[in-house]
Amino acid sequence: MKNTISALLLGTAMALSAVGVASADDKVVKIGVLSDQSGLYADLAGPGSTLAAQMAIEDSGLKAKGWTIDLISGDHQNKPDIGTTIARQWFDVDKVDTIVDVPNSGVALAVNNVVKEKNGVYINSGAATSDLTNAQCTPNTVHWTYDTYMLAHATGQALVKAGGDTWFFLTADYAFGAALERDTTAVITANGGKVVGGVKHPLNTADFSSFLLQAQASKAKIIGLANAGGDTTNSIKQAAEFGIVKGGQKLAALLLFLTDVKAIGLETAQGLNFTETFYWDLNDNTRAFSKRFAEKMKNGAPPTMVQAGVYAGLLHYFKALEALGGNPHDGAKVVAKMKTIPTDDPLFGKGEVEANGRVTHDAYLFEVKKPSESKGPWDFYKLVGTVPGNQAFTPLDKSTCALLKK
Amino acid sequence: MQALYAQLLVGLINGSFYALLSLGLAVIFGMLNIINFAHGALYMMGAFVAYFLLNLGGINYWWALIIAPVIVGIFGMILERTMLQWLAGLDHLYGLLLTFGIALIVQGVFQNYFGSSGLPYSIPDQLKGGVNLGFMFLPIYRGWVVIFSLVVCLATWFLIEKTQLGAYLRAATENPTLVRAFGINVPRMITLTYGLGVGLAALAGVLSAPINQVRPLMGADLIIVVFAVVVIGGMGSIMGSIITGFALGVIEGLTKFFYPEASNTVVFVLMVVVLLVKPTGLTGRAA
Numbered sequence: 018m019k020n021t022i023s024a025l026l027l028g029t030a031m032a033l034s035a036v037g038v039a040s041a042d043d044k045v046v047k048i049g050v051l052s053d054q055s056g057l058y059a060d061l062a063g064p065g066s067t068l069a070a071q072m073a074i075e076d077s078g079l080k081a082k083g084w085t086i087d088l089i090s091g092d093h094q095n096k097p098d099i100g101t102t103i104a105r106q107w108f109d110v111d112k113v114d115t116i117v118d119v120p121n122s123g124v125a126l127a128v129n130n131v132v133k134e135k136n137g138v139y140i141n142s143g144a145a146t147s148d149l150t151n152a153q154c155t156p157n158t159v160h161w162t163y164d165t166y167m168l169a170h171a172t173g174q175a176l177v178k179a180g181g182d183t184w185f186f187l188t189a190d191y192a193f194g195a196a197l198e199r200d201t202t203a204v205i206t207a208n209g210g211k212v213v214g215g216v217k218h219p220l221n222t223a224d225f226s227s228f229l230l231q232a233q234a235s236k237a238k239i240i241g242l243a244n245a246g247g248d249t250t251n252s253i254k255q256a257a258e259f260g261i262v263k264g265g266q267k268l269a270a271l272l273l274f275l276t277d278v279k280a281i282g283l284e285t286a287q288g289l290n291f292t293e294t295f296y297w298d299l300n301d302n303t304r305a306f307s308k309r310f311a312e313k314m315k316n317g318a319p320p321t322m323v324q325a326g327v328y329a330g331l332l333h334y335f336k337a338l339e340a341l342g343g344n345p346h347d348g349a350k351v352v353a354k355m356k357t358i359p360t361d362d363p364l365f366g367k368g369e370v371e372a373n374g375r376v377t378h379d380a381y382l383f384e385v386k387k388p389s390e391s392k393g394p395w396d397f398y399k400l401v402g403t404v405p406g407n408q409a410f411t412p413l414d415k416s417t418c419a420l421l422k423k
Numbered sequence: 424m425q426a427l428y429a430q431l432l433v434g435l436i437n438g439s440f441y442a443l444l445s446l447g448l449a450v451i452f453g454m455l456n457i458i459n460f461a462h463g464a465l466y467m468m469g470a471f472v473a474y475f476l477l478n479l480g481g482i483n484y485w486w487a488l489i490i491a492p493v494i495v496g497i498f499g500m501i502l503e504r505t506m507l508q509w510l511a512g513l514d515h516l517y518g519l520l521l522t523f524g525i526a527l528i529v530q531g532v533f534q535n536y537f538g539s540s541g542l543p544y545s546i547p548d549q550l551k552g553g554v555n556l557g558f559m560f561l562p563i564y565r566g567w568v569v570i571f572s573l574v575v576c577l578a579t580w581f582l583i584e585k586t587q588l589g590a591y592l593r594a595a596t597e598n599p600t601l602v603r604a605f606g607i608n609v610p611r612m613i614t615l616t617y618g619l620g621v622g623l624a625a626l627a628g629v630l631s632a633p634i635n636q637v638r639p640l641m642g643a644d645l646i647i648v649v650f651a652v653v654v655i656g657g658m659g660s661i662m663g664s665i666i667t668g669f670a671l672g673v674i675e676g677l678t679k680f681f682y683p684e685a686s687n688t689v690v691f692v693l694m695v696v697v698l699l700v701k702p703t704g705l706t707g708r709a710a
Binding site for chain 2: 055056057058059060061063190216217218219221222223224226227228230231233234246247250251254255258259260264276277279280281282284285315316318
């Protein structure tokens with residue numbers, strides 16, 4: 018009898034406390050980091066993105082202001098079906114409000130639809146496709162860090178203007194590669210260049226020699242690598258082996274991450290030109306953040322631009338939450354608030370979230386250092402130019418986003 | 424036409440890896456009746472050992488070609504002694520599950536410490552550069568891979584099919600009790616055979632280190648194709664696995680030229696066709 022009473026009391030207390038959380042000023046929010054945790058993009062996003070999200074939660078100071086912020090992470094394994102299944106489960110069962118990161122454009126576009134359907138918040142940092150803020154834009158999506166338009170214009174334009182007017186593409190055969198090739202081709206033809214051929218290779222290819230031979234035979238001045246991660250590192254390494262650069266053709270790594278350069282090694286990677294929006298050694302702010310970040314990473318790696326974007330995107334999201342004061346579960350409303358506040362964070366500097374969800378910030382043209390110029394284990398880049406934020410991304414009048422036509 | 428020659432040659436290079444790996448699998452399956460799913464992980468370990476030898480011990484590629492297979496081979500023999508031997512006589516499925524589990528554990532441990540994008544390992548100075556063959560620029564290292572693996576494959580075939588030791592081995596798989604009665608230590612021979620198969624995988628790993636990234640998943644990506652090669656060639660057939668390895672490399676290379684989008688699938692299409700027409704594989708005998 019005594020036990021029954023105490024059990025009843027306990028049950029009542031638990032029920033009350035549960036009600037208590039729901040009825041008070043609702044300051045509970047749950048964030049899911051959906052990423053490639055073990056595949057070819059795991060180093061440039063993956064566990065590092067989860068760490069970046071944790072650091073953003075700590076640095077936001079929202080917890081001291083009475084907010085409860087939960088973080089979970091998932092592995093989409095680069096498969097759109099797995100990505101959407103996780104996203105649905107997060108919204109329906111785990112009551113997640115916000116999904117961040119999501120590298121791999123194929124998965125990112127699939128998850129984009131789920132987030133819209135569930136009216137969540139989607140802060141994408143990992144995916145490249147510019148469709149997220151064009152044809153596929155939603156009122157729930159914010160696209161941080163980079164996209165194919167930016168990569169095509171910054172790197173592509175610079176190379177065509179430097180005389181690289183014939184191109185051959187090695188393209189990863191999925192949404193990302195197609196988008197990057199499309200956007201770069203537009204830039205090449207607009208600047209008077211010509212695309213003379215291309216190959217679509219399956220995602221996660223180990224051996225590129227067949228494709229490289231075709232590129233070599235095409236006699237194109239530039240071989241454009243519209244791929245990412247392990248595919249890019251293998252292409253570059255094997256291109257060196259086949260004497261492609263020595264033969265006078267130039268490689269354009271349209272998308273290259275810090276971790277890729279590490280994997281290729283400076284000996285082979287030196288002299289490559291490419292574009293990123295973040296580098297750990299840009300200024301005092303980026304160095305300070307990267308130092309804290311690297312200390313917590315298992316292999317001591319500084320953040321990639323994708324991981325930096327997860328951090329910055331969440332910081333901005335938290336600013337919007339704070340401005341709203343509570344009740345963060347209407348995703349479209351939160352994103353609308355994010356669009357009214359100018360972005361300003363230590364990693365990407367000042368910018369804004371445009372009406373189509375695109376975040377604008379500066380982009381940097383880098384060149385990989387020679388081994389003799391590198392002073393430390395991650396000292397890889399030389400800054401050769403800056404594209405201001407308002408020129409780096411799709412101009413609003415050219416965006417095909419339906420949100421702009423109201 | 425010139426492009427075609429080049430693609431054939433490139434196919435042969437990839438075929439070398441398929442041949443070396445499927446040969447090891449065939450040896451292990453033929454002698455131990457184990458479907459060694461850990462083969463990819465052991466191949467990856469070979470590449471990593473080469474990386475460590477160079478970066479921690481300053482030991483160059485040539486020594487790594489000998490030392491890495493020995494180290495990984497010893498690791499394999501420990502696996503055989505402590506785990507695999509208890510599965511002798513059980514259904515294939517048990518060995519498959521055990522080795523698959525081992526593969527996942529080994530890959531997980533490496534991935535945890537070294538990430539997924541890989542570590543650089545450069546081509547040894549003696550094999551840098553290339554020669555212009557007229558129809559293509561052949562990197563010397565790739566040429567070396569083809570010749571070296573061909574020699575290793577044939578030597579292994581000779582060892583098993585043509586020597587006294589090989590005869591004991593084949594006899595021991597046929598009828599272990601009888602061979603034991605002749606005073607031959609059968610369990611030790613089986614352990615050594617597993618070590619040999621594993622050593623071949625590690626050797627392929629060292630060979631591939633300068634071409635591909637030294638990555639924890641390098642074996643996982645390859646092993647499925649290699650299994651298809653073994654199935655096509657006929658499980659347990661030594662010469663069959665060598666020939667199919669090279670042949671499929673060439674066919675894959677041609678696919679990359681004519682229809683690149685299908686280059687990841689062509690091997691499996693072939694496997695389906697072969698299984699439908701000749702379920703024991705091209706050179707396999709009916710059980």
